Amino acid sequence: MHMQTILETKNLRVEFKAQSPSRGIKVAVKDLNLKVYAGEVFGFLGPNGAGKTTTMNVLLGFVNATSGSAFLFEVDVRQPIARQRIGYLPELTYYYKFLNAEELLRFYGRIFRVPSGDLDRRIDELLKLVELEHARKRPIKTYSKGMQQRVGLAQALINDPDLLILDEPTSGLDPIGRMKVREIIQRLKQLGKTVFFSSHELGEVETVCDRVAIINQGELKVEGRVSELVAKHNTNLENIFLNIIGYQPALAA
Amino acid sequence: MNTIFALSGVVIKELCRRKDFYVLFILTAVLTALMGFANFFHDDKIVRYLKEICLLLIWVSALVIAIGTTARQIPAERENRTIFPLLAKPVSRAQVVAGKFMGCWLACGLALIVFYIFFGVISGSREHYWPVLEWFQAFWLQWVMLAVVVAMVLLGSVVFAAPSSNGTICFIVVLGILLLGRYLNQIALREPEPLKTVVYGLYFMIPHLEWYDIRDFVIYDRNLIDWTSCGLATVYGAVYSAFLLFATWLVFRRKALNV
Amino acid sequence: MTRFSPFWILLLLLAGCFSLATLLQPRVDAWDPQAGSGGVLKLILGDSRRLIADQFMEQADVSFHSGYYPSIFDERKAPKGTAHMTSKEGSAEEEDHEQKMSFLGPPRDFIERFGRHFLITEHTHLENGNQREILPWLQISANLDPHRIDTYTVAAFWLRNSLGKVDEAEKFLREGLRNNPGSYELWYELGVLYSENRHDFVKARNAWELSLRYWQKDEPAKKEPDLIGFEKIVVHLANAEERFGNLEKAVEYYKMALKTSPNPDVVRQQIKELEQKIGSQQSTNLTTAHQP
Numbered sequence: 001m002h003m004q005t006i007l008e009t010k011n012l013r014v015e016f017k018a019q020s021p022s023r024g025i026k027v028a029v030k031d032l033n034l035k036v037y038a039g040e041v042f043g044f045l046g047p048n049g050a051g052k053t054t055t056m057n058v059l060l061g062f063v064n065a066t067s068g069s070a071f072l073f074e075v076d077v078r079q080p081i082a083r084q085r086i087g088y089l090p091e092l093t094y095y096y097k098f099l100n101a102e103e104l105l106r107f108y109g110r111i112f113r114v115p116s117g118d119l120d121r122r123i124d125e126l127l128k129l130v131e132l133e134h135a136r137k138r139p140i141k142t143y144s145k146g147m148q149q150r151v152g153l154a155q156a157l158i159n160d161p162d163l164l165i166l167d168e169p170t171s172g173l174d175p176i177g178r179m180k181v182r183e184i185i186q187r188l189k190q191l192g193k194t195v196f197f198s199s200h201e202l203g204e205v206e207t208v209c210d211r212v213a214i215i216n217q218g219e220l221k222v223e224g225r226v227s228e229l230v231a232k233h234n235t236n237l238e239n240i241f242l243n244i245i246g247y248q249p250a251l252a253a
Numbered sequence: 254m255n256t257i258f259a260l261s262g263v264v265i266k267e268l269c270r271r272k273d274f275y276v277l278f279i280l281t282a283v284l285t286a287l288m289g290f291a292n293f294f295h296d297d298k299i300v301r302y303l304k305e306i307c308l309l310l311i312w313v314s315a316l317v318i319a320i321g322t323t324a325r326q327i328p329a330e331r332e333n334r335t336i337f338p339l340l341a342k343p344v345s346r347a348q349v350v351a352g353k354f355m356g357c358w359l360a361c362g363l364a365l366i367v368f369y370i371f372f373g374v375i376s377g378s379r380e381h382y383w384p385v386l387e388w389f390q391a392f393w394l395q396w397v398m399l400a401v402v403v404a405m406v407l408l409g410s411v412v413f414a415a416p417s418s419n420g421t422i423c424f425i426v427v428l429g430i431l432l433l434g435r436y437l438n439q440i441a442l443r444e445p446e447p448l449k450t451v452v453y454g455l456y457f458m459i460p461h462l463e464w465y466d467i468r469d470f471v472i473y474d475r476n477l478i479d480w481t482s483c484g485l486a487t488v489y490g491a492v493y494s495a496f497l498l499f500a501t502w503l504v505f506r507r508k509a510l511n512v
Numbered sequence: 513m514t515r516f517s518p519f520w521i522l523l524l525l526l527a528g529c530f531s532l533a534t535l536l537q538p539r540v541d542a543w544d545p546q547a548g549s550g551g552v553l554k555l556i557l558g559d560s561r562r563l564i565a566d567q568f569m570e571q572a573d574v575s576f577h578s579g580y581y582p583s584i585f586d587e588r589k590a591p592k593g594t595a596h597m598t599s600k601e602g603s604a605e606e607e608d609h610e611q612k613m614s615f616l617g618p619p620r621d622f623i624e625r626f627g628r629h630f631l632i633t634e635h636t637h638l639e640n641g642n643q644r645e646i647l648p649w650l651q652i653s654a655n656l657d658p659h660r661i662d663t664y665t666v667a668a669f670w671l672r673n674s675l676g677k678v679d680e681a682e683k684f685l686r687e688g689l690r691n692n693p694g695s696y697e698l699w700y701e702l703g704v705l706y707s708e709n710r711h712d713f714v715k716a717r718n719a720w721e722l723s724l725r726y727w728q729k730d731e732p733a734k735k736e737p738d739l740i741g742f743e744k745i746v747v748h749l750a751n752a753e754e755r756f757g758n759l760e761k762a763v764e765y766y767k768m769a770l771k772t773s774p775n776p777d778v779v780r781q782q783i784k785e786l787e788q789k790i791g792s793q794q795s796t797n798l799t800t801a802h803q804p
Contacts, residue, residue, distance in 0.1 A: 060341045062510040080345040088341035094334040096263060098270045110259040111342045155338060165341075293648045294671060294680040301575060302648035394630075435627060436585040438620050461623060464630045469579035475632060482629035 006163050006194045007036035007059065011068035014054050014218075028054040030218040031068065036196050036211075038162075041189050043209035043226075044198040047245050051218040052198045056167055060088060072163065084112070087161035091168040093152035097141035101132050101151050104140065105158050112159035126154040129184070146177055153184065164188060166197035170204060182208055206230075206237040216245045256344055260352025261359055268322055268360040277314040278367060284310055285375060300379040301472050307375055308468045311368045312395070316427060318364050319399045323357040323406040324420040327505070336510060346506045354407055354498055361399045365392055384471075390478060391471050397490035398465035402427055404497035405460075411505045427462060434463045460493045553656060565657030572649035572666070573597065579632040582615040597646075598669040610635070643670040654688070664688030665701045678709045694730065699723035700745055707748070717752040720745055739772040747773075750782070759790045 014029040029051045057063040075082040109119040130150035170178040213223040330336040409419040441452035574581045596609035619625035650667040671681035703719030706712045731737035750765035
């Protein structure tokens, strides 16, 4: 069955000038070819500095690729319209401190041109979902970290996105918070949405994701269904990850 | 346009919730009131000094609001990382620049309306004379001037590293133009070449913000400036602002934003 | 070992500072007797207050011209002095001032031509009582620099002439005299006030005599003494003496004026007329004395 490609990169290459001129150019992403299909939960894994964030930056239009291309819903990511149907939750959640949750959601909803009647209903639903109804009129600067994370999730869902891009969604959350995020991801999957997220919580990834890609030093090392990878390597995802990045626990000991 | 107005709404909310405007307005009001209570030879019909002081305070306050508010817009978005969830929406960088400009300019306009209403009350109650058209003309031209200033500061905010340095440089440039812009051609003619050409070139290039300062017409109850000249000055201001905003977009679109 | 609480140490230090200050104060006063005198403005601004006072005086001039004023870049310099602010219409001073104030000239380029629409280009002076608008600047200038004489004379001129505030004018002149007791200009102006507004010619004459005395004390030693001021004083004195019937004294004053007057023929004519009057008076007295 032909599945729609929601997210695709073709020979994506991103180079930066190194901080020290003598070191030349740093290649953050090397000829990355990636595909994410509609309705799946896709895990994007890699150690720190692997190129995950840079890839996400390109997909979101924060950074231009040196060569190659990236597409969202078959629209080049350089076009703002490519982001019409996505929701993005950054790892570090910072929002306009002088706004309250309701104003923030209304602002983002206006950008997505959500009709005002629908927008009011959607804001109420989302604030209930993330349990911020009681704080909807309070300025965001008075929120705790967890509350800010939750308002971040709400703004990522304001336009009822078909693709959700999450950067370390459970980072900094307590176990209950992490569970709620997992539930939301599962619910979105049931609704036929696509989720693309990066994480270091391999246990969670193994539980939630349909497919994963592991990237190291800018190169795609492995990609496939979680169940197939686990069966093929006859071990859990964590060990697969460690083997791929070349970590040897015996030497360290 | 919907996105641009949404962005401008956030800027206006920020100005309303920060204390800058209220502090400046109270300062203006208190200083004007203090000067109003001063007794000069027991003559209560003296009013021009009060108009002069009030308008000077309004001009200084408006510039502080315009430059202060605009200088921190884009740098604060980057520093506070609010630019990322914003640009992750279907918003282009051109719309961000336009939205910030519109927000800052409208915010300046709202502040100016409050200031000029205050000025009108003070002046009218003392003079028993309400030249509303003159006041409107002064307000309108000042607002157009602030459009150029806001655009200039916005360009500075994507060029210079820190909002404080951008604000200081822009303040000095604007003050320099207001005080000296009219006279650069005279200065140029007194200099030897090649300085003469450089200064004269500068004279033609700079935005002539001093045209928009018609305080003397209001203070000394001179006639209205003809509306054609007003219109042409508005067009000049609009074109210059558009040019500066275009330059801002050209610089901003190339900037890498790393999360 | 006894531990002192920090509070007591602080108190001790404070007492020590206070004692030292009390001890040192007479010595500091001996260094500079004038330090501390002259008010808050002198303390804060020092001598720069004179520069600021000049600026306010210039602002008064700008106000007098309703915004039409040359900048430091205009080729013709700003009108020197403040004589134009009290000159009469049609006088030589006024004509000279009119010439100096046509500084704009034709525009040098299209930008300047357009910019003139937003600039006040008409030379006017305040009139019909609007001269009151310059008073705040003059008051502030006087507060900053009490030794600037023309601040008082210009303010007093308009207060008594156009605004009908003779009391205020006199009060301001006397304030000027308190700060500048040896100023012949202020004594002269006070004399004019008494003469023209109060019609108290005795006080006017006394004021002018003081003015002349101070002029003779200070001005001759200067490189360029104020001869116009001298001429005004002695002519007024001559008129006053004539009013009181002291014709010989009036002739004396006119002769003093002759040396410096720009119109010596007019003065000679006055002297001639007075001498004729003296002559006819003397012959009338002789005739009266010889009648039985």
